[in-house]
Amino acid sequence: MPNALRQFLTHGGKHQRQVMFWLLLGALLLLPFITDALLGRGWVRIADFAMLYIMLALGLNIVVGYAGLLDLGYIAFFAVGAYCYALTGSPHLAIAFPMLFPDGIHLSFWIVLPLAALVAGGFGVLLGAPTLRLRGDYLAIVTLGFGEIIRIFLNNLNAPFNLTNGPQGISRIDPIRMGDISLNATQGIFGIALPSVHLYFYLFLAFTALVIVISQRLEKSRIGRAWMAIREDEIAASAMGINTRNLKLLAFAMGAMFGGISGTLFAGFQGFVSPESFSLMESIMVLCMVVLGGMGNIAGVILGGVLLAILPEILRHSVVPLQQALFGKTLVDPESLRMLLFGGALIVMMLYRPAGLWPSRVRRRELDSDEAGVV
Amino acid sequence: MTATTPLLQLSSIGKQFGGLSALSGVSLHIRRGEIYGLIGPNGAGKTTLFNVITGLYQASSGEFQFNGNSYQAGKPHVLAQAGIARTFQNIRLFANLTALENVMIGRHLRTRAGVFGALLRNRATRNEERAITRRATELLHYVGIDKPGQTLAKHLSYGEQRRLEIARALATEPLLLALDEPAAGMNATETESLKSLLQTIRTGGITVLLIEHDVKLIMGLCDRIAVLDYGKKIAEGVPEQVRKDAAVIAAYLGGGNE
Amino acid sequence: MEIFLQQIINGLVQGSVYALVALGYTMVYGILGLINFAHGEVVMVGAMLALSALTAMLGWGVPPLLALPLSLILAILGCMALGYSIERVAYRPLRHAPRLAPLITAIGVSIVLQNLAMMIWGRQYHAFPQLIDNQSHLIGGAIINDIQIIIFVMALAIMASLMVVVHRTRLGRAMRAVAENQHAAQLMGVDINRVISVTFMLGSALAAVAGLMVSANYGLAHYYMGFLLGLKAFTAAVLGGIGNLRGAMLGGLLLGLIESLGAGYIGDMTGGFLGSNYQDVFAFFVLIAVLVFRPSGLLGERIAERA
Numbered sequence: 001m002p003n004a005l006r007q008f009l010t011h012g013g014k015h016q017r018q019v020m021f022w023l024l025l026g027a028l029l030l031l032p033f034i035t036d037a038l039l040g041r042g043w044v045r046i047a048d049f050a051m052l053y054i055m056l057a058l059g060l061n062i063v064v065g066y067a068g069l070l071d072l073g074y075i076a077f078f079a080v081g082a083y084c085y086a087l088t089g090s091p092h093l094a095i096a097f098p099m100l101f102p103d104g105i106h107l108s109f110w111i112v113l114p115l116a117a118l119v120a121g122g123f124g125v126l127l128g129a130p131t132l133r134l135r136g137d138y139l140a141i142v143t144l145g146f147g148e149i150i151r152i153f154l155n156n157l158n159a160p161f162n163l164t165n166g167p168q169g170i171s172r173i174d175p176i177r178m179g180d181i182s183l184n185a186t187q188g189i190f191g192i193a194l195p196s197v198h199l200y201f202y203l204f205l206a207f208t209a210l211v212i213v214i215s216q217r218l219e220k221s222r223i224g225r226a227w228m229a230i231r232e233d234e235i236a237a238s239a240m241g242i243n244t245r246n247l248k249l250l251a252f253a254m255g256a257m258f259g260g261i262s263g264t265l266f267a268g269f270q271g272f273v274s275p276e277s278f279s280l281m282e283s284i285m286v287l288c289m290v291v292l293g294g295m296g297n298i299a300g301v302i303l304g305g306v307l308l309a310i311l312p313e314i315l316r317h318s319v320v321p322l323q324q325a326l327f328g329k330t331l332v333d334p335e336s337l338r339m340l341l342f343g344g345a346l347i348v349m350m351l352y353r354p355a356g357l358w359p360s361r362v363r364r365r366e367l368d369s370d371e372a373g374v375v
Numbered sequence: 376m377t378a379t380t381p382l383l384q385l386s387s388i389g390k391q392f393g394g395l396s397a398l399s400g401v402s403l404h405i406r407r408g409e410i411y412g413l414i415g416p417n418g419a420g421k422t423t424l425f426n427v428i429t430g431l432y433q434a435s436s437g438e439f440q441f442n443g444n445s446y447q448a449g450k451p452h453v454l455a456q457a458g459i460a461r462t463f464q465n466i467r468l469f470a471n472l473t474a475l476e477n478v479m480i481g482r483h484l485r486t487r488a489g490v491f492g493a494l495l496r497n498r499a500t501r502n503e504e505r506a507i508t509r510r511a512t513e514l515l516h517y518v519g520i521d522k523p524g525q526t527l528a529k530h531l532s533y534g535e536q537r538r539l540e541i542a543r544a545l546a547t548e549p550l551l552l553a554l555d556e557p558a559a560g561m562n563a564t565e566t567e568s569l570k571s572l573l574q575t576i577r578t579g580g581i582t583v584l585l586i587e588h589d590v591k592l593i594m595g596l597c598d599r600i601a602v603l604d605y606g607k608k609i610a611e612g613v614p615e616q617v618r619k620d621a622a623v624i625a626a627y628l629g630g631g632n633e
Numbered sequence: 634m635e636i637f638l639q640q641i642i643n644g645l646v647q648g649s650v651y652a653l654v655a656l657g658y659t660m661v662y663g664i665l666g667l668i669n670f671a672h673g674e675v676v677m678v679g680a681m682l683a684l685s686a687l688t689a690m691l692g693w694g695v696p697p698l699l700a701l702p703l704s705l706i707l708a709i710l711g712c713m714a715l716g717y718s719i720e721r722v723a724y725r726p727l728r729h730a731p732r733l734a735p736l737i738t739a740i741g742v743s744i745v746l747q748n749l750a751m752m753i754w755g756r757q758y759h760a761f762p763q764l765i766d767n768q769s770h771l772i773g774g775a776i777i778n779d780i781q782i783i784i785f786v787m788a789l790a791i792m793a794s795l796m797v798v799v800h801r802t803r804l805g806r807a808m809r810a811v812a813e814n815q816h817a818a819q820l821m822g823v824d825i826n827r828v829i830s831v832t833f834m835l836g837s838a839l840a841a842v843a844g845l846m847v848s849a850n851y852g853l854a855h856y857y858m859g860f861l862l863g864l865k866a867f868t869a870a871v872l873g874g875i876g877n878l879r880g881a882m883l884g885g886l887l888l889g890l891i892e893s894l895g896a897g898y899i900g901d902m903t904g905g906f907l908g909s910n911y912q913d914v915f916a917f918f919v920l921i922a923v924l925v926f927r928p929s930g931l932l933g934e935r936i937a938e939r940a
Contacts, residue, residue, distance in 0.1 A: 130925040137668040145917040221493030229480045232469035241455030241484030336748050343744030350738045
């Protein structure tokens with residue numbers, strides 16, 4: 001970041017910050033129209049997905065960044081949320097239980113949302129309870145396994161009765177409605193026609209803002225400090241009277257709930273879910289966002305989320321034409337290149353810039369004042 | 376509880392690691408308001424005893440009473456709640472947090488805000504946060520760290536880190552402050568200021584348990600001293616008594632441990 | 634009854650492969666206290682290297698019985714180089730960093746290896762060529778074929794020689810010393826970095842052999858095969874007591890048996906609710922159960938709890 005801007009953002013007075021805030025908000029509200037005009041139609045959808053990822057990354061940030069627990073199967077909680085809404089907001093269950101639910105279940109999104117958050121949180125507790133008293137490595141590997149297990153179940157629970165519809169996934173999920181307004185159709189507001197992706201953009205923007213506020217408040221609280229104490233030194237933390245096991249469990253459950261919430265939003269937005277959206281690679285991608293931006297720093301994590309969400313688009317538009325121009329054919333497809341970059345980024349960041357691209361304020365000040373190692 | 380019952384009473388504490396006996400049959404008591412010293416050659420079991428009292432290890436045999444309650448295997452956070460706060464031989468601060476945050480974490484135990492308080496940021500929570508910050512600032516000042524609260528703990532000087540650990544421990548409002556070699560690695564001036572800090576703390580009504588290698592410091596500071604050797608208590612008493620004790624002299628000079 | 638015996642045989646064969654991979658996890662853990670997440674991918678690379686070499690040599694007309702050992706040696710050398718580089722690049726610089734850091738680089742290395750393998754070998758399954766006349770033998774109603782016998786015998790032989798290396802040689806003594814106390818070993822003149830490098834190379838060599846065995850047993854290899862295999866072998870290591878060599882062997886064989894018997898009988902156990910396509914979930918539940926009830930594993934000491 002240019003120095004002047006950094007100066008302005010961090011050392012500016014209260015008034016300046018307020019101006020910045022309103023400018024930013026205005027820009028975000030106009031963003032869908034700007035991208036439509038400048039970049040083309042597809043970009044609002046990309047922005048919608050970017051916000052889902054940012055919510056996921058902020059959830060994982062609580063677990064990894066604040067409490068220092070490595071969760072490698074985080075996407076499983078996203079899956080739990082998504083399937084919660086897929087089952088209770090679609091005609092699908094009519095197939096498995098035609099007598100019980102002749103039309104499937106069509107609960108309102110707004111009822112399912114908190115329930116899905118609780119279910120995901122519950123899974124978090126179930127998974128965390130046996131492992132959290134052990135060393136962190138075990139949690140990493142158990143969550144890694146859990147992410148895969150969830151997928152195996154989703155893939156196979158179409159028999160003997162069809163709960164998940166297996167690899168085909170569940171489709172025709174009800175769109176999210178606000179009152180009488182369905183977000184799946186173009187709506188006119190103040191004479192402006194807002195297509196569905198725009199409506200979801202504003203909904204997700206609101207949810208992202210909420211998640212950011214929650215993260216911020218948790219970070220600067222007694223609970224957040226206790227998490228960071230555990231991250232820094234678990235033994236010293238317990239000697240200070242922190243019940244490390246309960247607080248780790250809390251962090252894990254909170255993170256899982258964030259995952260569940262974004263999963264529910266995802267299902268409503270897509271109208272379709274299938275197991276392949278919840279692969280290990282997705283977990284890694286979210287982890288990458290957290291690490292790349294700067295573990296424990298909200299702004300950094302958001303930056304990481306934005307960068308990685310638009311990366312595939314950049315790759316798609318650069319890698320293929322570049323290879324065509326150079327070799328006359330496509331040797332490396334953008335998808336595998338993307339994963340390769342993720343893996344490489346995890347290694348390089350940990351080795352050379354463990355505090356991330358955008359380190360937290362205190363760390364940055366320290367980096368400015370001396371060049372002592374950050375590790 | 377009367378003021379005459381000991382604050383901490385150990386009854387034949389034993390601790391085995393595998394087949395090795397690190398402590399056997401250690402009994403001692405610490406009175407309210409005193410500074411109690413624990414010395415002994417390297418490997419005598421001082422830190423092990425310390426870790427038992429603070430809940431990091433479970434005693435293999437025996438039990439101890441603290442402030443009227445019996446413990447055999449406490450969890451660290453339970454004993455901290457009961458009123459035992461400690462520092463560590465090799466400093467264990469929350470290195471990437473600021474000095475102020477380190478002490479604020481010490482307040483965790485005596486404050487209450489949970490997730491809902493954090494999210495709603497209601498009046499009670501805001502007041503509590505203010506009180507935490509105020510108290511932490513006071514404590515930093517009390518132990519003589521006058522750097523701005525924004526300095527990361529790992530960038531404080533060695534002596535400051537030691538004192539920050541004490542401030543963090545004091546933040547838990549302990550009845551017993553247990554210090555594991557607080558003067559290790561300090562120069563003469565730093566040791567001197569540590570000595571007066573500990574006297575001030577005691578005057579404030581907090582009982583102090585001290586493990587130390589610096590015999591001069593311990594003789595000049597402690598009301599009573601116990602000497603451990605090979606996991607057993609070989610002497611206990613006021614400094615002059617211990618200094619003349621034959622077994623102690625043998626342990627320090629004859630054993631070849633030092 | 635025949636089914637039972639058949640599942641026992643399959644379980645022991647598969648379990649001996651798990652044991653070889655588990656040894657790699659456990660050796661590194663014993664010495665560095667680090668879970669080498671990338672180990673499963675080393676197995677995959679071993680399988681792919683061996684298979685490519687084998688296919689190429691057979692194509693050039695090299696006799697199968699010469700091509701097999703040659704390609705195995707090639708895979709072993711390749712994996713040893715890989716294991717060495719992984720440690721040097723991703724772990725050594727972080728030896729004194731916070732615990733999270735090497736875990737994250739480890740996962741990064743896995744992803745890189747997996748995707749490089751996908752670029753090199755493609756997404757498709759590679760078939761293991763027919764090398765020998767793989768005859769089946771009937772024992773008490775169950776079938777065991779030559780390849781299975783070779784795998785099992787070879788795995789046992791390798792494990793036995795590893796025990797000899799660890800307990801009877803200078804190198805093994807140095808390894809045990811470093812595992813016991815790095816600092817003290819260093820004072821005694823042990824070159825710690827060298828011991829760690831050698832440990833990684835030894836584990837990777839075992840992984841290469843295991844990779845070849847797995848692909849021979851199933852008749853195919855795939856860029857994604859390392860992930861689940863690694864997870865299961867890690868479970869085996871935890872089951873036996875991570876850091877304990879005998880434990881890894883025992884855990885591997887046991888896990889193979891549990892999985893194979895479980896897959897054989899899961900239909901009966903759940904009244905047809907779950908089928909054998911759930912074979913892969915057993916390892917996970919074993920892992921959870923061990924962590925809940927006996928985190929130190931069957932043969933481990935109480936090292937699992939706390940850092």
